[in-house]
Amino acid sequence: MEYITYEMFGAAGDGVTDDMPAIAAAHADANAKGLPVRVKKGVVYYISPKALTAVVRTDTDWTGAEFIIDDRDCEHRGASLFVLPPAADPVELSVSALRRGQTRVDNPTGEDLYVLVTNENHKDYIRRGLNRNNGTARKDNFLLYADGTLPS
Numbered sequence: 001m002e003y004i005t006y007e008m009f010g011a012a013g014d015g016v017t018d019d020m021p022a023i024a025a026a027h028a029d030a031n032a033k034g035l036p037v038r039v040k041k042g043v044v045y046y047i048s049p050k051a052l053t054a055v056v057r058t059d060t061d062w063t064g065a066e067f068i069i070d071d072r073d074c075e076h077r078g079a080s081l082f083v084l085p086p087a088a089d090p091v092e093l094s095v096s097a098l099r100r101g102q103t104r105v106d107n108p109t110g111e112d113l114y115v116l117v118t119n120e121n122h123k124d125y126i127r128r129g130l131n132r133n134n135g136t137a138r139k140d141n142f143l144l145y146a147d148g149t150l151p152s
């Protein structure tokens with residue numbers, strides 16, 4: 001088999017049956033074998049409010065499928081459904097400023113990078129009422145090529 005499917009691990013894709021255990025198992029197997037994951041086109045995967053996370057380390061193509069994420073009565077509101085851990089340890093970059101239309105950022109690593117920028121001075125998703133919180137730091141991301149150029 002050249003790829004893994006959720007159905008190989010018991011996913012029904014009927015929009016009713018909880019497919020998350022099969023989804024998590026499929027990604028675990030794909031990660032172990034280094035194989036990509038493909039969905040079945042036209043299916044509807046149902047993800048229940050149970051606290052279960054799929055770790056994605058290989059290429060995944062969700063084209064043609066739908067996902068119903070039932071977040072009523074979540075077992076753990078802070079749990080992620082999908083986690084994409086980095087392939088390498090993070091590299092700390094010092095960037096003095098970022099602005100719209102910028103074409104270059106100094107890249108001392110000489111490698112293509114996925115950059116995650118966090119601004120602790122700007123908070124998003126501030127909630128009032130029942131699930132009150134002070135929000136989370138604004139985050140943005142971009143690709144930075146080895147030569148310091150940014151995609152146009």
